[in-house]
Amino acid sequence: MIKYKIHISSRYEHMRPLIESIAKNGVPEDTEIIYQGRNTVYRMLTDNRPIIIKSFKLPGCINSYVYTTLRKSKAERSYLNSKKLQQLGFRTPAIIAYAEVRRGHKLLNSYYISEEIAGGNMRDWENNTDADQLLHGLAQEMFKLYRAQVWHKDFSPGNVIYTGSAESGYRYYYIDVNRMKFNVSSRKKLMSMFRSMHDSFEETARLARYYAQVSGEPEDRIVAEALEVHKHYIDSRILRRKLKHMIKL
Structure with a gap:
């Protein structure tokens, strides 16, 4: 029935x-x-x-x-x-x-x-003329998530929508939240939200530097943590592609 x-x-x-x-x-x-x-x-x-x-x-x-x-x-x-x-x-x-x-x-x-939210997403943020303001605002949001112990397991550029402008201020909206976890105290899990926000190590480090500014933590520590989880993600993605290719053969 x-x-x-x-x-x-x-x-x-x-x-x-x-x-x-x-x-x-x-x-x-x-x-x-x-x-x-x-x-x-x-x-x-x-x-x-x-x-x-x-x-x-x-x-x-x-x-x-x-x-x-x-x-x-x-x-x-x-x-x-x-x-x-x-x-x-x-x-x-x-x-x-x-x-x-x-x-x-x-x-x-x-x-x-x-x-529907009529806004942009964070893909290819380096092409945005206001990228610095956009990233600074995103870093603030990420630090707020960290302090609230919210772990967005699918934190990716397509799942962060923004509206507004550099003049009026940016507002950030989260989508694809069904796997999100609350009351997460693990720093490793919370910092893993850096892993897939950009394909580039340079842009990931750029975001991490803004995060260090708003969090007050040492920049070298934040950048190192961000690049570590980013590298692990990239390596895992490459490995999955190789395995899929081998299976097809």
Whole structure:
């Protein structure tokens, strides 16, 4: 028997018919796809407002039961983690809802829905004419996350959205937060957020120097820590590519 678990933020209760339709029938076929990989991300215009629908990949056989019994689904964690972030004073796109489709104790489909943030992301920040101000603001945000003991396990340039300008100040929003952890005291884990913010060692060190400024810690220590986790990430990525190539052969 198919069951639906739907939770909608109170201010978006008027969208219940749309969200129930998505849960029961899937995302409409003519909806714009803005990302397709492990998960699929859609952009839809409703009430003259763009919203984002993240459809999570169907879980494997074991996880399809784990996500209804032992752990919360990725959609529910996206919803709850976004709320927790906002409670801690950080920004995320406005939270609309999450929905799950279950058959008995098996999770089938799940969706997380939020408003879209019209802003830029941190990819190739060195090409931004205001890169120094942008990085300084990002370093401040990273230090705030550190002090709040928030570990964004998927902290990457595409998952940090910014709005504003050098004159008015930048505001940073976090997305893809379903794997985020709170109350993390491990410095190693928290500092690992430097690992994949840029492919370049030079730009990673540049961000680390700004972090040292705002944190008051020795620059050489912060840069060394940042480059260490960055190197480990790059080396791991190269190794994975080699292994995939060997398997294909």
